[in-house]
Structures are given as structure tokens and as C-alpha cells.
Amino acid sequence: MIIGLVTLVLKSFASGLQIQLIALLYLLPVLVCTLFWGLTSGILAGLLSFLAFNFYFIPPYLTLAVHQSQDVITLVVFLIVAVVVSQLIGQARQAEKLARKREWEATRMYELISALAGLTDTQIIIQTLAQKIIETFDFDQVEIIANEQVNGKPVSFCLSKLEVQKKKSDLTLSMFTARNTEGEIRLWLDQNALSLEETRLLAAFSSQGAMAIERVHLMQRENIARILEESDRVKTSLLNSVSHELRSPLAAIKASASSLRSGAVDWNTDAREELITTIDEETDSLNLLVGNLLDMSRIEAGALKPMKRWNSILEIVKGVEAKMRSQLAQHPVEYVFPGNFPLIPTDYVLMGQVFTNLFSNSVKYAPPASHIVVTAETNEGSALIKVINQSPAVAEEHLEHIFDKFYRVTEADKITGTGLGLSICKGIIEAHGGKIWAENQPEGFSFNISLPLTLDGELPKIPKDETDG
């Protein structure tokens, strides 16, 4: 059609033009055809131009016959030039198309790789991969099933544009790396079959996904190894500290009991009374230690389930104070509780242990004859309880660590204890859904506890006052 048009135009204007110029002009439609419709149509256009040129512009006109040898040469040269030009242009176009395609593939790959980079969760990785596959290939449905299992079910993700689920996938790719198979991709294609390039790109996608999942697994393994190493270190330090703590009271008990038995001590002296008191007190401290160890292991195992009931914190703390009377002899405890301080859902016994440990810690570090103040207030839906003692300020960098297991601000030899007390407090408070932290005060140091005021979202149902009588 274009040839016809050009012929018409040339016919009307070209009467004055030389034959060579007309030949050149006929190359134009050949170029246009090659550019827009490719090599084949270019060559076809060349042949048609050749025929039209011959038919209309070379004498004798309106026949395909050629008389002058000069015209024959012109025609042959025209044909050769038309074919060669259309071929060259066609090749250049194809190369460009291919380059575009490559660039597009590379861009998609780059997008996928940067989307997957840094992901540390298999579920998110396969979600990202499925989204990228749908974006890139426009399939009907993608389902990715990883070999990793969570709660007995394989990690999987399905992304679908279909309203009605088709049963069988059209294509299944397994996701493998050099070492492992990490899962498989199931695809529901739209009508068209995949081209070679698409297949290649899809394979690259799948292997990128597999590598990302493998990376997650390797990281997890490395983490586990690190945790094991850490827990090993903790165990060793626990064993050291515990054997020291267990042996000291045992040594005192053994010494007292054996000296009583040997008769070296007169039965009716104060010394005897002293030895018996030692045995009694050291047994208590052993019992406390065993209790702390048990609590620690319950907290570690996640087996610490507080029996939360409506309790008066003041009653709990006063109970602890009464029990620790001899230890607290040098440290009078004062209470600043508002009269209407509510009941707090807590485990009586566990909260008792928290205050026992906080008091015992205060006694260790506070100067003799200094007061311990326990305050309570309600604040924005939670209870805030503070145990304030007059121990020296603790450097800021230690404050957040003093609730860690075995963390000590002072050297271990100088103070007795396992370094477990405060970490147990933290475990117990956190099991209550609360927080515990330490803070330097203008004069001294405070342990702060915040606890929720509600139990299962409810406040206590306080019975109505009865009239006296």
C-alpha cells in the first residue's frame, strides 16, 4: 500500500526528475517498512518498489520489460541496495529489541534481589517472591510452598487473580540452591505458553528465592549456635556461683553441727546457742537459694505462670517485711500508700518473692541504719510501686543491665549472692505483664515496678458497703 502511495506521488511530481533520484526516493518506503514492521516486510517492500519502479518509471513504461542496459544496472543496484539496507536496519532493530528485553529482565531481577535482600523470614520471602512473579509475568495464580515447617504446617503463600480456583497448576518449579531444595513454586499461567526468555527469567527468580530462604536458614543455625554458646557460658557461671553459694551455708552448718557433736563446746553456754542459731539461719538461706534456682529455671523454661488474683500490695510487702525482720533490723521500712490504692491482680507468693529480693538487695548495698521507703500510686491505667533505698548511685550504663542474670555492678567477691535475685524479679514482673526498672534518685536509688490494674480487662468487683449494725 505504501509502495502504491509513493508510486502515485512520484508519478505526479517526478516527471522532471532523473531516474537515479527516483530510485533513491523508492528506498524511503523500504526503510520505513523495515523500521516499523521488521526485516521480512522490509525485503518485501524492496521487491515491490523494484517492480513498481520498473513498471512506472523505466521505459518502456507500464511494462516490466527493460530496454536500456543502463536502466538494467540501475534496477539491479536498486534491488541490492534495498535488500541490504532493509537487512541491516532489521538486524539493528532486532539487536535493540533483544537489548531492551535483556535490560527489562535485568531490571526485574534487580528489583527482586533488592526486595529479597535483608529479609529474615521465610514467610515474607515467599510473599515477596510471589508478588514479584505476578507483577513480572502476569500469571493467573502463584503458590509457593517452602520446605520449612511451622507448627507442623509447611510455610506457604498463594497469590491469585482467579475468582474460581483451578485445581491443578500448569507448571511446577522446584526452588533449589547448590546444596538444598528449599521449596517449590506452582504456577497457573494465563493462556499463553512461556517464551524461552520468560522460562529463563522464571528459573532465575526461583533460584534467587531459594537462595534467600537458604540464607535465612543459615542465619538461624548460626543464631542457635550463638545462643547455645551463650547459655553454656551462663551455665558455667551459674555453676560457679551456685557451688560457692551452696557451700558457704553448708560449711557453716557442718562446722556448727560437728562442734556441737564433738562436745568441744560446753552445752550450757551462749556459744552453743550461737551455733544452733547458725544452723537454723543457714538452713533458711540454703532453702531460699534453692527456691531462687527453681524459680529461675521456671522462668527460663517459660513455666512461670502467675496465679493472678486481686491482692493488696501493701499486705504482701508488709508480710515480707515481717518475715525478713532480722535482716531488716538495720533498715526500717516506711510506706507511702494512698488510702484508696486499689487491689492489683498479682500472684501473692511470686510478688512476695519480688519484694524479698528487692529488700535483700537494698540491705546489701544501702548504708547501715538507712531507711527503705515503699511508695505506690496509680498512673495512667497502671500501678507504679517504688522501693527506694539509700544505696549509692549506680552508673547509668549499669542501670539497664542490673536485671540481667549474674550481672554485678560490684565485683562478685565483695558481695554475697548468686546474682539471680533481680533477674528473678524481672521474670516475675514480666510474667505479670508489668515492667521493672531501676533509677537513681536524688538521695539513693529506686526499683520501680509498674503493673496493670486490670485482670482480663476488668477491674475488681468490689461489694457494696454494708451498713453497720
Add this chain to the structure above:
Amino acid sequence: MDRDPLILLIDDEPQILRALKTILSAGHFQVISAVNGEQGIALAVSQSPDVIILDLSLPDMDGIQVCEQIREWSAIPIIVLSVRDSERDKVAALDKGADDYLTKPFSIDELMARIRVALRHSAQSIGNKETVITAGALSIDLARHIATLNGDEIKLTATEFKLLSYLAAHADRVLTHQAILTHVWGFEESDHIEYLRVFIGQLRKKIEIDPDNPQVLVTDPGVGYRFRTVD
């Protein structure tokens, strides 16, 4: 009583048996012992002891089962001695018929006091019940519904008196939260412990010398309350 009270020890740990036998014999009790549940139940049947001291961890059965089986035919006071210190275990044992609960390690004074309370209660259930219970300056007349402190009558609401008299009637024994809620308010299987906290708090203000440091209405952490007449 014309003979020394007979105590049955059911415990499989020889060290504890040895220590308790020595101490209790010195305290004018007759002592027999069993090292497992089956033997313990057999001895309870054949010897009719006055008090049973029971360990919960036995080789052949759980101590709570022993408790249940003995309760099927007898009201012999049972004091549980156990290393299990969780409130759940304590409440379970008390609900299954144990009269009291002590956690190992325990002090002998404490055990002796509990044995005396158990003997007193079993004596009462046979003979006449005491109707006036005193604890220090406090005196409660169960028959006349009057409580006095240093001779002055204390004004109590109906619920407060019901609560106080229930605790006093079981003086020196621990009563679980649930037992009190059921008896005083009629709450079955419900956890309205806040009622108890509020009423105990009110009662303490009326009967304790220092309500913040109660000497009579004593909390048994996580388990219940005890009306204490002896120190």
C-alpha cells in the same frame, strides 16, 4: 486423754522419718510410720491414729489420693508435709480433705503447733464444741453472735460476723479462699477473691490492734486465711 496421742507418719524419706520419730517421741507422742501410701492406709485402718502426717510424694501413689481414700471413711486429722510449695498443690490437698499443710523444710515448733491444733479440733468434734473463742484481747461468742475486744462489743455487719465466726470456728487451721467464699457468700466455683480481700480488710480494722500488721486474721499466701489464737 489417758494415753499419749498416736501419730502416723507416711513418708518414704528415711532421714525425715528418723528425725521426726526422735523429735515427736521426745514430745510425748507415740509414733508409727509407713513408707508408702498403701501401707499408710492399712495402718490408718488398723491402728486408728489421732493424727496423720502425710508426704505428698510417695513411691506408690500420690499423697492426695491417700488423703481422699482416708477421707472416705474417717475424719482423722491429716497434716500434709511436702516439698511441693506451689499454692495449687496446697489448695488441692486442702480441698481433698487435708486439715493443714506445711512445706519442707519446716520448723519443728510450727509442726508441733499444727499437731496440737489438729488434736484439739478432733477432740472438739467428739465432745462439746467450744462456743466462745478467744485470741488475745478478742473474744467471739458463736452462740450469742457477739464479738468483743477488751470486753467492748465490736459492731459487725451480718456478713462480717459470718466471716469472722466461720474462721474462728476453725481456729488455727487454714481455710482456702474457695471454702470461705462458698460458706459465707454461697459462691460455688467462682473466684470473687476481691470480696474476701475487702471484708477481711474491714474486719482487720475492727478487730486487729494494728490492722496493717494482722496477728489474728492471718493471710496464708495464695491459699487462704487462718484465725490465729496462738503465736
